Amino acid sequence: MIYRKAAHNTFFGISEKDKDVRISESQYKSLVGRMSKKERKDFDRKQKELRRGREDDCLEAWLDVEDDMDDMGW
Secondary structure, three states, X not given: OEEEEOOEEOOOOEEOOOEEEEOOHHHHHHHHXXXXXXXXXXXXXXXXXXXXXXXXXXXXXHHHHHHHHHHHOO
C-alpha cells in the first residue's frame, strides 16, 4: 500500500514535493479504521488525486526528455 503524504516546510510554511510512504496493510487499516465514512471518502479521493498528479508529472517529464532527444537529433 502506498500512502501519499504531503511534506511541509514548517519554517517557511511552503509545501514541498509530495512523498510516497509505503505502509503495511495493517497500518493502512489502522489509519482509515478510525475515520468516519465521509473522512474515508475524502481521504480516498485525495489519494486518487495525488496519484493522478504524480502520473501526470511522470508523463510530462518523459515527454520533455523525448523533446530534448528530438532537438538533439537522437
